[in-house]
Structure formats: structure tokens, C-alpha cells
Amino acid sequence: MVKIDLSKTDITDANTRIRDYGRAGEDVEIINPDARHNIGVGLVDPINVKVSGSAGYFCGGLSDGAHYEIEHNAGWAVGDNIYSGSVVVGGNAGAIAGVAIRGAEIVVRGNMGSRAGQVMKAGTLCCGGNAAFMAGYMMYGGRIIILGDGAAKVGQDMSAGEIFVGGKIESLGNDTMIVDMDAAERDEIMEFLERYKMNYNGDFTKVINAGKKLRYANQEPRARPQPFFVSSNSSNYWNAKVQEDIWIKGEVGRYRIRGYGASKPVPHLNDIAFIKDVNAQHYKPEELEDINLKTTVGGRYGAKPLSLSMPVMIAPMSFGALSRSVKIALARASRLSGISENTGEGGMLDEQREEADQLIFQCLSGRLGWNVKDMQRADAIEIYISQGAKPGLGGQLMAKKVTPELAAIRGIPVGIDLRSPSRHPDVLGADDLVIKVEEFREATMHKVPLGIKMGAGRVNDDIKIAYKDGFDFVELDGLQGSTGAASTEVLENVGIPTLSAVQEAIDGLKEIDAGDDMDLVMMGGIKDGVDVVKMLALGADCTSVGTSAIIAGGCIACMQCHVGTCPVGIATQDKEHEARYDIDLQSQNIHRYFESLRWQIASITKALGYDDVHKVSRDDLVALTPEAADITGLPLLSEHPAWHQPEMGLEVLDRKAG
Amino acid sequence: MCGIAGVLYKQAGTHEIGKTLIDMLDGCQHRGPDSTGFALYGEDSDQLQLRFIVPTEETARKKATDNIATLLARHDATIKSEQSVGCSYQIAVDFDGDLLAFTKDIEEHAKLVSVGHTLDIIKDDGTAHEVDDIYHVGRVTGTHGIGHVRLATESAVRPEAAHPFWATGFEDIAIVHNGQITNYWKMRRRLARRGYTFHTDNDSELVAVYLADKLKQGETLDNVLETAIADLDGTFSFLVSTPNEIGYAKDNLAAKPMVLFETDDMIAIASEEVSLNRLFPGQSINSTEPAPGTFQTWSRST
Numbered sequence A: 001m002v003k004i005d006l007s008k009t010d011i012t013d014a015n016t017r018i019r020d021y022g023r024a025g026e027d028v029e030i031i032n033p034d035a036r037h038n039i040g041v042g043l044v045d046p047i048n049v050k051v052s053g054s055a056g057y058f059c060g061g062l063s064d065g066a067h068y069e070i071e072h073n074a075g076w077a078v079g080d081n082i083y084s085g086s087v088v089v090g091g092n093a094g095a096i097a098g099v100a101i102r103g104a105e106i107v108v109r110g111n112m113g114s115r116a117g118q119v120m121k122a123g124t125l126c127c128g129g130n131a132a133f134m135a136g137y138m139m140y141g142g143r144i145i146i147l148g149d150g151a152a153k154v155g156q157d158m159s160a161g162e163i164f165v166g167g168k169i170e171s172l173g174n175d176t177m178i179v180d181m182d183a184a185e186r187d188e189i190m191e192f193l194e195r196y197k198m199n200y201n202g203d204f205t206k207v208i209n210a211g212k213k214l215r216y217a218n219q220e221p222r223a224r225p226q227p228f229f230v231s232s233n234s235s236n237y238w239n240a241k242v243q244e245d246i247w248i249k250g251e252v253g254r255y256r257i258r259g260y261g262a263s264k265p266v267p268h269l270n271d272i273a274f275i276k277d278v279n280a281q282h283y284k285p286e287e288l289e290d291i292n293l294k295t296t297v298g299g300r301y302g303a304k305p306l307s308l309s310m311p312v313m314i315a316p317m318s319f320g321a322l323s324r325s326v327k328i329a330l331a332r333a334s335r336l337s338g339i340s341e342n343t344g345e346g347g348m349l350d351e352q353r354e355e356a357d358q359l360i361f362q363c364l365s366g367r368l369g370w371n372v373k374d375m376q377r378a379d380a381i382e383i384y385i386s387q388g389a390k391p392g393l394g395g396q397l398m399a400k401k402v403t404p405e406l407a408a409i410r411g412i413p414v415g416i417d418l419r420s421p422s423r424h425p426d427v428l429g430a431d432d433l434v435i436k437v438e439e440f441r442e443a444t445m446h447k448v449p450l451g452i453k454m455g456a457g458r459v460n461d462d463i464k465i466a467y468k469d470g471f472d473f474v475e476l477d478g479l480q481g482s483t484g485a486a487s488t489e490v491l492e493n494v495g496i497p498t499l500s501a502v503q504e505a506i507d508g509l510k511e512i513d514a515g516d517d518m519d520l521v522m523m524g525g526i527k528d529g530v531d532v533v534k535m536l537a538l539g540a541d542c543t544s545v546g547t548s549a550i551i552a553g554g555c556i557a558c559m560q561c562h563v564g565t566c567p568v569g570i571a572t573q574d575k576e577h578e579a580r581y582d583i584d585l586q587s588q589n590i591h592r593y594f595e596s597l598r599w600q601i602a603s604i605t606k607a608l609g610y611d612d613v614h615k616v617s618r619d620d621l622v623a624l625t626p627e628a629a630d631i632t633g634l635p636l637l638s639e640h641p642a643w644h645q646p647e648m649g650l651e652v653l654d655r656k657a658g
Numbered sequence B: 001m002c003g004i005a006g007v008l009y010k011q012a013g014t015h016e017i018g019k020t021l022i023d024m025l026d027g028c029q030h031r032g033p034d035s036t037g038f039a040l041y042g043e044d045s046d047q048l049q050l051r052f053i054v055p056t057e058e059t060a061r062k063k064a065t066d067n068i069a070t071l072l073a074r075h076d077a078t079i080k081s082e083q084s085v086g087c088s089y090q091i092a093v094d095f096d097g098d099l100l101a102f103t104k105d106i107e108e109h110a111k112l113v114s115v116g117h118t119l120d121i122i123k124d125d126g127t128a129h130e131v132d133d134i135y136h137v138g139r140v141t142g143t144h145g146i147g148h149v150r151l152a153t154e155s156a157v158r159p160e161a162a163h164p165f166w167a168t169g170f171e172d173i174a175i176v177h178n179g180q181i182t183n184y185w186k187m188r189r190r191l192a193r194r195g196y197t198f199h200t201d202n203d204s205e206l207v208a209v210y211l212a213d214k215l216k217q218g219e220t221l222d223n224v225l226e227t228a229i230a231d232l233d234g235t236f237s238f239l240v241s242t243p244n245e246i247g248y249a250k251d252n253l254a255a256k257p258m259v260l261f262e263t264d265d266m267i268a269i270a271s272e273e274v275s276l277n278r279l280f281p282g283q284s285i286n287s288t289e290p291a292p293g294t295f296q297t298w299s300r301s302t
């Protein structure tokens, strides 16, 4: 066994050495750990790691197959997301021990802190002492064995799995019940305890989900398809959309859920235009090829940045909300156009990984489909905090889409109305996020860019936190961003428009002299290359398109994505519906749409007089409405000096460019 | 957006509280790189110690200190000693009038950050070691103290927005807080109606005033912390210090971390064990994590 002294080695070097020893099959002892964070994170070889002392946050986290023995205490989130392997903690463990595990065995000989086993999917979490508040919070599977007492709300909002409590239970959580356990179960537990040399002869109380809240009582009915251009018409009350909404509420008696984003008029990129004398520009089409559109994202701290052929990415959309076929088509189109694809929530598909040259892997609060191996084969990682369509809410996937295949990759029970948690178990503030960022860097050997996805709310504050917490890039999503399912109250009314978001972000970063090393990727209602150039001129470094890519690939915008029976096989997990989707055809359509963006971006850049799209600036823009001027600080057209000097030959180059 | 730490040595005497808190805060500086602050309880002085934040530029500083001198004269407080260091101006005064009225008037015209006979609050932009380089916190001895590291989201990082906060109007009481009080405005209005003024929108200032107001009514620190958990909504872990005690309170959701370690001689509390372990390098310590919705206090021998 080799020794690594943490009083002399920093954690990144130590983890690199642990991984090297792992590959060589050599066991490791960590001395002088002194409760430092992220010990042994990201190890994927089955060696033994002994921590002689106490460990800090995330010890043994994001690993697969290794065995950790911590002599004394462990901090928050010991064994975070372990796939297989084990962690034994000799003393006490802090909050969220065994968070999001997918099959490991975690044994805490002392007590464990709050929310132990939060969003765990499989495996065993065992505690010799007492478990604090909300043990098994939102767990999706696996078992928790507590030999001592369980504090308040045992099993709060659990979907599946079992919790066995030897001592007293202070109170049960929502939607749980106590059931008898059979002899076989007891034998299995006894075998487990014996294996870990834990003495216990008493009885257990078995707690499981009571199944009353796993599904909505009333399913969302299938509504008459009502395209968004009808439903967002200019009469904003007592229109067909409102009428239908009231009928449906009368039927289901609760808030409504639907797909797509806000469908009401808000100030947007249409309200600003390019101000330029376009007549002065004469150029040949082949000159467009010389315009630089290349964009890199995520190089702030020396990780290998994403290298995009133009300032466009595909927005994060999950396998779950979308069918497997669509994820493959998007991945292929991203490769053909030299841009990046994003997994969204719910895990990485092998076919998607193969098709995409550059793939961003997204980590959400439910840690559904999250694992170290896919992290290590991703080209970038993105921590999702929220999204423009539903800031503050977790993902929603209606039961129809939670098929056995989908449930398996996410590690959840089949056929529940999945409501992902709205908060990360281990990120309850900017201060905890710093340590999470460090854990992810350790798990990916500091080689993979790390981004954060945020819905636009208090952007001015949030962007500063993102900068200070050390992210390489931010994907910032305005109110217009879409989703597979969310309540309409939030879709339509929470968050700020993309135009306000980009301005607040730019202002916020300027206020802390952030410079431009953290890349800003703007999304939410980007429909074409014109919007892309406007966004860059406003100060973004890149953009991201979701809805428009889906429409290019066959979506008819009926806004029924939540139902799970998408007429064109996009927003569905139903094999019959999915069969309607032609991957070859649609990936080409999406690719061609991306190429139209490329042409627009290049020709506008050229028309504005630049050889590089990253040279466009606010000086090229003018606001067409007082609102847009107010939001962006751009001059209002009627007050622009050029407006009063017709001899300048002013033209407003707007959508005509397309 | 921060990390907190506190230490109390149970026996009266001169313990290296400055050095101890620097070590602990350095251990969790990752939680808040922008500013660092200390509330230190040293020797009991006959005079009232005041610390102000003043501009560093010379003419502006002169103007500020002159202004402070005028204010003090207005309240018959005589300056016995004065010292300028970093962004602060520290004075000792003879004063025996109504402290609440006195500080209320002064705070309207100057940035007063510490008031007490034993308490001294030192806070500035930068890390624990950077603040120590300017203010020599490491040389301070005493029995107890609390400290804080902060990640700021406002435009400019300003020393006066750093923690700890003193309880406006009450001497020798300080607080550090990690979390967010969600019924801030409701509680603030309630206290404002009782005559208190607030100088920041920071929820930690509110907690300090809330606690001090209750203490002034003669309640014990234990009682005060118990009612605080019931009255304050949100996610929080905070530490409070008085001339002889320190205590903690933790919200009902346990969303903010806190660990503590007690020996016969001392008690240390921090956001993360890594800070506690700084005091015992190479050893494992038997730390505990307080349960949600709990509080506890410790006092030094007097």
C-alpha cells in the first residue's frame, strides 16, 4: 500500500496519483487528510483507498468500483453518485451521505447527517447510529438501513426503495407507509451487517412509498392542437387559448402542464435592428467563406475548450423529453455542422456519444443518469441550476414517457409522473457550489470545461456568483426558452426575457471587472442567424438553439410535448410514435437549417463591414422600441443621430438579411 | 454565500484567538474569497472602543475623521486614543450616556462597525491572511471570537458589507451568519417600529439587532436563540457572541452546514470540519453536526 500525505500534496495531485495507482492496481493510504474535500473523487479502478483520519466533502464521490475506508468522520455527500464499490466511514458522516448512489454500499458506523440517501437510485446506505432529518429524501430506489433512530420525516417524498429503521422513528415523511418485512429481507440485511461487522439483533421498521402521490390523480387531457402562432395572438385575454385553459382546469382541477415556452409577446431581438449603410457594401458570395465564425467556449481555466464552427450550440434537451431517434438526429446534425450537442437531463446515450463530435453532459438535481464514466467521456460538463422556461422548478416527465428503458438509464421506477427536485442535494448556495465545482474538476482531471446553466431571474447577482465560483462558461436562458413539460403559471410568468438577461449579465460582469474570460452563451428564443449576430453584438460570446432545431427537424409546434404522444415522434417514448421519425431525413433538415444560420451570420457580419463575427458590437445596433432601448441602453432609433441625417444613407438592416 | 467560524476558550486568560480564527477561516476561504472579518473579545477596557470604516484616500479620510470628532463632541464623548489602520479608524472614548441614542446619531453620519468595551470587529476586503497582514489580527489575544468569509454579489466589494455585524445600538454583541432570512422585511419592519434603524439590507444585521433587542429585555442567550429559530424563516446557520458567551442556531431545514468540536478547554464551531481540523493537524477529531432547529451556548469562566 502506498502512502500519500495530504499535508504535503494538494488534492489535485493526490487524486491524479490515486488514479495512476488505480490503473496499476495498487492500494493507497491517505495520511493527514485533515477533513480536506474531494479525496479520491473520480476513481474508476477497483482498488482500496484508506483515509487515515477524517475526510471533507464528497469523499469517494463520482467513482466506480473502488473501496474506501475512512477511519474517522466524513463531510457532506460522502460517496456522491458512486456506481459500484463501497465506502466505510468509521465515525460520523455529514449531510446527504450516499447522495445519488447507483449501486454502491455505504456504511457509516456512527451517525449520519440530514437528507441521507437523497435521490439515491440503488445500492445500500447503512448507518450504525442515528440518521438526522429526512433520511431517504426523494430516493428513487435502493435501501437504507438505520440501526439507531430516524429523525423527522423519514422517507420524505421517496418514490421507491426501502428504509429499515432499527430504533425509533420520530415521524414519517409525505406519502410513506410502514409495512411488514419478510424473513428473506431480514436475512439479506443480517448478511450485509455481518459482512461489515456490525452487531445488531433487534427488529426493524420498514418504510416504503405509499404510492399516493407518484402520479397526478387526473392526467392532462389531449387538447386540440393549437399552434403557438394562434395561441399567442395579440388579444391577451378572453381568447381561444384562455377559453381552452379554463375548460381544462375545470376538468383536472389543478394547474396545467404543457410543453414549449412562454407564448406571449415580450421585448425581444426583433425590437432591435442593425444600423448601417448597407449600400456601401458590395461583395461576392465566396467572400463569405473568409469571414471568421469560429468560436471557442470554455477555455477559462485551461481545459480543452469546445471548438465550434460558428457561435451556435444545440441547447440541452433530454432523452426523455425527446425520443432516442431525435437525440441521435440532433447529435448527427451537430457533427455535420461542426457545433455541439447537449445531453440535457437524464443521461448520455451511446449512439448520441458516437454521433456527436462535441457533447456537453448536463448534471441536474435529481442526478438522473449521472455517472463518472459519462463525465469522463464528455467534451464539457454543465451544472444545471435552472432554465428559462421554469426557473426554480425541477424537470417534469409525465408517466407516459417513463418507459422501462428510460427508467433504467435514469435509475428510477417505471411509470411515475417524474418530478425532479428543484434543488441540488449538495448545492444550497454559492458557497457549496464552489466545492461541487472542485469535485467535478477533480473527477475530470481538470481537462473538461465546466459550465453552468441558469434560467434568467436575478441575473445580475447570479452571473457574478457563476464567475466567482469558477465556471468556464454560462448558458443563460431567458423567459422564452422552451421545455418538454412545465406548469403554465411558471412558463408564462416567471423569469425575465432573453434581451433583459443578456444585458444584466453583461452589466453584472462589468461591475466586478470580470473581463471576458468566462464565456456567455445566450439562449431563449434564438430563431435564426440574425438573432445570433444581434446577441453577439449585445455582448454574448455564443448562442444556443433548441426550439428552432426541433422545428427544423419536423416539430409542428402543437405544444403537446408533455402528453407523450407527439404526432411526429419527437417528444415521445412510445415506439409506435417514434417510428414516424426518420433520423436520416430529419438530421439532414436540421443540418441544413444550421447551415442557413451560418450563411446569415457570415453575410450580416460582412454587411456590417467585419471579417470576424466576434468584432460586431453594440455600435452596430439600434433599438426600435422605447422598451428595448430601456432594457438594453441602446439608442432609440428616433433619437439616433443618423436618423436625423438622411444624407448618411441610413438603412436599417433587419430581418431582410435573411 | 459564506463560511463561518467561532471559538471560545473556557478559562479566562490570554488565548491566541486571532491566530486561531485566521487558521479556521483560511481553511474555508473557498466558501468566500472576497472579504474576511473577525469579532474578537479581548481585555475589558474602561473606555468604549469604536471602530469606523473610513476612506483610504488621505483628504477624504481626514474629512471623515474630523466629522467623527465633531459627532463625538456633540455627545460629550472624549477621545482618549485613536489609530488609523487599513480602511478603519479606531478610537477609545470616555462615554457614559445613552448608547442607543449615541450610536443612532453617529451611524447616520459615519460608518460605525464595532462598539464595545471588550469587542473589536475587524473586517475588510481580501482573505484572512490579507486582512491579517494589515490589521495584525494574529496578535490579538482573548477568550473568544467569531469570524466570517464572504462571497459578495453586489457591484463593489465593500468592507462595510463584510461580516461580522455588530448589533446596532448594543455594545459587545456580534454575529456571523451563513444563509438567508426569507421573512427579512417583515422582521425588519417589526424592529423598525420599535425604533431601530438599519444601515444595510443585509439579513445578518437584522439577526444581530433581533438578538440584541431580546437580550436587552433581560432574556438569556439560550432563550433568545430558541425564539430566533421560531421567528426567523429561511435557511441559516449563525453564530452570536456576547462578552462572555458564544452560541449557535441552525434552521429547521438544516440546509446550511455546521460542525462543532468541544474539549474540556474550548469549543470550536465552523461551516466545515476542514476548519476545525486546522486546529488539530494530523489528528482526527470527534466533531458533531448539530441537528436541524437546534441551538446551544457556551460561556467562559469569568
Ligand code: SF4
Binding pocket: A259, A550, A554, A555, A556, A557, A558, A559, A560, A561, A562, A565, A566, A567, A568, A569, A570, A571
Ligand atoms: S410536434 Fe411533438 S415536439 Fe413539436 S410541439 Fe408537438 S408534441 Fe411537441
